Amino acid sequence: MDLTADFFTLFQLPRVFRIDTAELDARYLALQGEVHPDRFVGAGDAERRRSMQWATRANEACQTLKKPLERAKYLLTLAGHELAAENNAAMSPAFLMEQMEWREGVMEARVGGDQHELEHLRRRLGADMRARYQTLAQRLDDQKDYPAAAESVRQLMFLEKLRAEIDDALAFLDEAEG
Amino acid sequence: MPLFQISEPGESAAPHQHRLAVGIDLGTTNSLIATMKSGMAVVLNDVEGRPLLPSVVRYRADGAVEVGYAAMRWRAIDPRNTVASVKRFMGRGRQDIAHVESMPYDFVDAPGMVRVKTCAGEKSPVEISAEILNVARARAEAHLGGELVGAVITVPAYFDEAQRQATKDAAKLAGINVLRLLNEPTAAAIAYGLDNAAEGIYAVYDLGGGTFDISILKLSKGVFEVLATGGDSALGGDDFDQRIFCWALEEAGLSRLSPEDAQLIMTRAREAKEFLSHHEKAPITVKLGRRAAADHAGETPETTIDLTLDAETFTDISRNLVDKTLKAIKKSLRDAGLQAEDIKGVVMVGGATRMPQVQRAVAEFFGREPLNNLDPDKVVALGAAIQANLLVGNKTGDDWLLLDVIPLSLGLETMGGLVEKVIPRNSTIPSARAQEFTTFRDGQTAMSIHVLQGERELVSDCRSLARFELRGIPPMVAGAARIRITFQVDADGLLAVTAQEQTTGVEAHISVKPSYGLSDDEIAAMLKNSLAHAKDDALRRALKEEQVEAQRLIEATQAALKEDAHLLEAQEIAAIEAAVTRLQTHILGDNRRQIALAMDDLAFATQEFAHRRMDQSVKRALAGRKIDELSDLDDHLHTRTEKEARS
Numbered sequence: 168m169d170l171t172a173d174f175f176t177l178f179q180l181p182r183v184f185r186i187d188t189a190e191l192d193a194r195y196l197a198l199q200g201e202v203h204p205d206r207f208v209g210a211g212d213a214e215r216r217r218s219m220q221w222a223t224r225a226n227e228a229c230q231t232l233k234k235p236l237e238r239a240k241y242l243l244t245l246a247g248h249e250l251a252a253e254n255n256a257a258m259s260p261a262f263l264m265e266q267m268e269w270r271e272g273v274m275e276a277r278v279g280g281d282q283h284e285l286e287h288l289r290r291r292l293g294a295d296m297r298a299r300y301q302t303l304a305q306r307l308d309d310q311k312d313y314p315a316a317a318e319s320v321r322q323l324m325f326l327e328k329l330r331a332e333i334d335d336a337l338a339f340l341d342e343a344e345g
Numbered sequence: 346m347p348l349f350q351i352s353e354p355g356e357s358a359a360p361h362q363h364r365l366a367v368g369i370d371l372g373t374t375n376s377l378i379a380t381m382k383s384g385m386a387v388v389l390n391d392v393e394g395r396p397l398l399p400s401v402v403r404y405r406a407d408g409a410v411e412v413g414y415a416a417m418r419w420r421a422i423d424p425r426n427t428v429a430s431v432k433r434f435m436g437r438g439r440q441d442i443a444h445v446e447s448m449p450y451d452f453v454d455a456p457g458m459v460r461v462k463t464c465a466g467e468k469s470p471v472e473i474s475a476e477i478l479n480v481a482r483a484r485a486e487a488h489l490g491g492e493l494v495g496a497v498i499t500v501p502a503y504f505d506e507a508q509r510q511a512t513k514d515a516a517k518l519a520g521i522n523v524l525r526l527l528n529e530p531t532a533a534a535i536a537y538g539l540d541n542a543a544e545g546i547y548a549v550y551d552l553g554g555g556t557f558d559i560s561i562l563k564l565s566k567g568v569f570e571v572l573a574t575g576g577d578s579a580l581g582g583d584d585f586d587q588r589i590f591c592w593a594l595e596e597a598g599l600s601r602l603s604p605e606d607a608q609l610i611m612t613r614a615r616e617a618k619e620f621l622s623h624h625e626k627a628p629i630t631v632k633l634g635r636r637a638a639a640d641h642a643g644e645t646p647e648t649t650i651d652l653t654l655d656a657e658t659f660t661d662i663s664r665n666l667v668d669k670t671l672k673a674i675k676k677s678l679r680d681a682g683l684q685a686e687d688i689k690g691v692v693m694v695g696g697a698t699r700m701p702q703v704q705r706a707v708a709e710f711f712g713r714e715p716l717n718n719l720d721p722d723k724v725v726a727l728g729a730a731i732q733a734n735l736l737v738g739n740k741t742g743d744d745w746l747l748l749d750v751i752p753l754s755l756g757l758e759t760m761g762g763l764v765e766k767v768i769p770r771n772s773t774i775p776s777a778r779a780q781e782f783t784t785f786r787d788g789q790t791a792m793s794i795h796v797l798q799g800e801r802e803l804v805s806d807c808r809s810l811a812r813f814e815l816r817g818i819p820p821m822v823a824g825a826a827r828i829r830i831t832f833q834v835d836a837d838g839l840l841a842v843t844a845q846e847q848t849t850g851v852e853a854h855i856s857v858k859p860s861y862g863l864s865d866d867e868i869a870a871m872l873k874n875s876l877a878h879a880k881d882d883a884l885r886r887a888l889k890e891e892q893v894e895a896q897r898l899i900e901a902t903q904a905a906l907k908e909d910a911h912l913l914e915a916q917e918i919a920a921i922e923a924a925v926t927r928l929q930t931h932i933l934g935d936n937r938r939q940i941a942l943a944m945d946d947l948a949f950a951t952q953e954f955a956h957r958r959m960d961q962s963v964k965r966a967l968a969g970r971k972i973d974e975l976s977d978l979d980d981h982l983h984t985r986t987e988k989e990a991r992s
Contacts, residue, residue: 196568200746204775204836208495208524208736219835223775230773338679342672 170220173245174228184242184307186232195229235300236327239307239320248313250320262322269329277336285340289333296326364494364737366524367485368532368729371474371498371512373432374554376400377723378481379730380489384741386536386727389488396723398484402476403427404465412480424449426463431477433555434459434470435515436507458511471515478519495522497733499725502528502551502558502574503752505798506810509838524736526837530560531571531749532728533694537719538564539731539743545689546572548677550707550715551725552670553695555581559674561681561688570748573771575677577669582618582697588662589614589654593629597650606633610650617654622699626655660702667706674710680771691715694724748773751838755810757830758795760785761893762804767832770800774838779831781847785897787904788820792828794844803885815844817851888937895932895940899925902951905958912957924950 175182178194200206202221207214231237243250269292276284299319306316367389370377375397378389388396395414403416404426411419419427428450434442439454451462460467478498485493498521500512509526516523530549537543543564551558558576562569590611594600602610609631617627629652678685691707693715698704707715719727734741750773756766757780768778784792792815799807818826827847834840845852902925910918928943 196746199748200567203746203748205525205736205747209738219775219833222836223777223833226773226776227778334679338676341675341679 170224174232174241175245177224177228178232180232182242182245184235184239184304186238188233191229191232195225198225235303236320236323239303239316239323242307243313243317243320246313248317250317258318258321262325266325266329273329273333273336277339280340282337282340285333285337289330289337292326292330292333296323296330299323299326364739365485365489365491366494366496366730366733366737366739367481367489368497368527368726368731368733369478369481369499369521370529370532370726370729371432371477371481371500371515372400372553373430373556374400375722376477376481377726378485379723379726380485381730381734381739381741386730388723388726389484391484398477398481399429400431400477401427401429402431402473404463404468406464408465410465410476412476425451426465428461428463428468428473431470431473434461435474436505436509436511437470458507471511471518474512474515475518478516478521482519482521493521494737495524495733497524497527497532497729497736499527499529499532499729501556501576502530502560503556503576504528504838505753505808506838506840513837513839523837524733526839527729527732528558528560528571528574528749528752528838529725530558530574530694531562531569531747532726532732533692533719533724534560534562534564534569534728535731535745535747536724536728537692537716538562538569539745540719541716543690546683546687548674548688548691548711549694550670550674550691550698551576551694552697552703553581554697555583557581557670557673559670559677561677561683567743567745568748569745571750571773572683573677573681574750574752575673575680576752577673580666580669582695582700584666585618585663585697585700586611586615588666589617589629589659592654592658592662593631593650593652596652597648599633599650602633606631609633618659618700621654621656621659622701624656626653627659628653656701663700663702667703670703671706671710685711688713692719692724693717694721696722749836749838750774751776751834753798753808754800755832755834755840756797756799756807757782758797758804761889763889764797764799764802764804764807767830768834772834774834775836777831777833779829782828782830783824784818784821784826784828785823786900787822789823789826790818790820791816792818792844794830794842796832796840796842803889810840811842813842813844815846815851817849818846819849819851888935888940891937891940891944892932895928895944898944898947899928899932902947905951905954909954909958909961912961913954917954921947921950921954 173182178191178198180186180191180194199222202218202225204215204218204222207218210218231241240250269288272288273285275281276288299322303316303319303323306312306319365380367378367380368386370379377396377398379386380389381387390396391398391413398413399417401413401416401420403411403419403423405411416427417429420429435458437459438457439452439459442452442459453460453462453467455467455469458469458471460469461473462468482493482496485496496516498512498516500509504512513523513526530551533549533551534547537549538547544566546561546563549558549560549562551560556576557580558574560574561572563572564570590607593610593614594602610629610633613629613631617629620627629650631650632647633650634647674685678688688711691711691713693704693707698707698715698717698721704715704717732747735743735745750771751768752770754766754770755768756764759765759782765780767780768776782792793812794815795804795812796810797804797807798810801807815828818828829845829847831843831845832840833843843852902921906913906918906921913921924943924947928940928947931939931943934940
């Protein structure tokens with residue numbers, strides 16, 4: 168095992184999308200328990216530097232594998248399938264239309280300060296995304312259809328961004344009240 | 346001078362070899378020193394049995410220095426040479442310090458950090474803090490009977506780069522080996538968690554004299570994991586005194602007061618606040634105008650304020666202060682992706698949490714009684730002592746892992762005065778992140794790198810941490826160079842930045858030094874404003890983007906003119922140049938629509954030119970000659986879209 172090992176190898180987890188997140192947490196903490204700089208406070212410079220590199224790597228690995236979208240992107244990269252996210256022409260027109268409708272809905276609710284509507288949209292979006300993540304899981308783990316998985320990822324990138332926008336709008340309303 | 350060695354993690358120290366380590370809470374008003382004695386964390390008192398070390402330093406003309414209670418006596422008599430609250434100046438420039446005019450000190454603006462001119466010469470806040478730490482170290486060594494191996498020093502969770510670095514430097518100056526800089530709420534969580542074998546998600550509510558921190562932590566077997574931290578560093582117990590003060594003036598119908606009278610009422614206000622922690626009503630009785638009457642007989646009559654402040658009124662007049670803390674809690678919960686009901690317990694830290702209305706509000710917000718089983722003044726120092734003991738490897742049977750986060754996002758300036766976040770706030774440290782950037786102009790050989798801290802989108806709204814330059818980039822067309830900028834934050838929350846051009850390996854490196862810093866007020870305000878101004882930012886951001894785009898268009902047009910003017914008639918050139926000039930004028934303004942229109946005009950004016958250039962290129966291509974421009978254009982587009990995809 169060295170610093171350049173891939174994140175799945177680092178945590179000794181199978182290289183799949185459907186990971187056991189509890190297991191990930193446990194492996195992460197176990198690794199940090201060994202490498203964290205707090206364990207090397209009295210050590211020499213070189214060891215301390217190494218400790219920081221390892222702890223940093225463990226944090227990066229855990230963050231990447233913990234978030235489903237990041238994990239999917241990482242799996243695609245490992246599979247040698249670059250995301251080609253710039254190629255938005257590959258997005259289906261139906262999806263893009265749907266996107267515009269979502270966006271309009273969010274914009275309207277935000278401008279109108281309609282917290283209820285924003286929450287409603289967020290729930291609907293959440294349900295939609297859950298279904299897409301399931302599809303993504305099938306494409307990655309069962310079918311190993313990477314081009315199709317890449318399409319799911321591209322769509323989910325849009326949707327995650329949209330969800331973040333809804334969250335920002337909700338936070339803004341929350342902040343403004345009182 | 347390595348005083349000890351841990352060759353392997355987990356390797357036990359030789360038996361009976363107890364390493365002397367302490368925790369130091371280097372506070373704004375008071376500092377505390379604690380250590381582990383027979384498995385218990387204890388605060389170390391001074392020779393007179395007092396636990397507090399007032400954070401006050403006095404410089405005497407004979408070169409002697411007084412610290413603590415000895416210095417405090419001189420605050421009124423020798424204010425210029427008696428420095429209090431030096432924590433507020435750490436890592437700060439003169440312009441960063443609020444109310445600098447009303448302070449009795451003779452500030453000297455030095456590059457990076459302000460200095461105080463005393464009879465013993467100019468002193469930097471780092472030196473002044475070092476005097477406090479010196480006394481702390483001496484007290485520890487007197488108690489422990491030996492030289493210290495090291496100390497954990499606590500800092501507010503909101504402390505930025507410059508403030509952390511300054512604190513570490515002060516310790517170095519005091520001859521203290523800093524085992525770790527530890528966030529104050531995290532230290533409290535350690536003390537509480539271990540004492541109560543707590544497991545689950547806990548919040549630490551830390552309301553001190555002048556700052557408010559909130560941290561959300563996950564405590565599980567042997568792990569303290571900070572999930573999110575936030576706060577409002579311009580909010581503390583002092584603000585509650587101020588509310589009572591204002592209320593008293595209004596009730597008594599007073600407006601103009603002598604400084605002495607104002608000070609007197611403020612003192613009574615503070616006493617009333619403390620009295621109300623245990624009583625329903627507090628009397629505020631003040632005899633005013635005494636000195637004035639003596640000095641100018643007949644001019645200012647003596648008056649007596651005789652008021653009663655009840656608990657309910659106090660709650661009313663301080664309600665919005667308490668609400669502010671609740672807002673900060675909400676934000677941190679959101680950052681952690683949690684709800685109030687997910688919190689298993691709320692640990693109360695800081696003297697100001699003694700106020701009943703604070704206790705009630707927190708209880709109501711979380712739907713549970715807050716935890717007050719540890720002394721709110723001492724818990725931070727105790728936690729620091731416990732952590733120090735662990736870090737030097739003294740075995741207590743317990744062993745735990747502490748995972749903390751950075752409080753504010755770190756980023757880089759990109760074109761148009763925008764900030765691109767590289768490491769977002771609440772990232773677990775140590776943390777590293779790399780981002781690739783490219784050159785903006787053809788033949789660009791240097792790139793200026795500006796490191797920033799904050800949540801807002803515009804450079805002008807974030808804190809500047811450092812600027813440095815990457816030189817020696819080989820001349821390439823715009824967008825061809827690949828400059829990888831790496832941020833590394835260590836376990837103390839300190840940042841180092843490296844820049845490297847990928848195709849050639851040219852490198853530049855900087856450790857962010859304490860030459861810049863932002864006031865706690867600024868950090869708090871920055872965080873608060875990042876949401877409040879989100880809309881405003883979006884507009885300004887759009888304008889900036891338009892300006893950058895316009896600048897690109899102008900430069901591309903000028904480069905094309907320089908190269909291929911032979912394809913144009915004189916009047917065609919004149920028309921294009923006129924359109925360029927118009928656009929240049931509009932870029933200076935803040936009307937985004939005007940810029941957009943002028944860009945359209947320029948695009949229109951160059952349409953024919955573009956066709957002719959393309960024809961020329963195609964002809965060359967057909968002639969079998971390599972067209973650099975074309976492939977370069979491809980590279981450029983590729984780089985940009987890659988970056989867009991990442992964001």
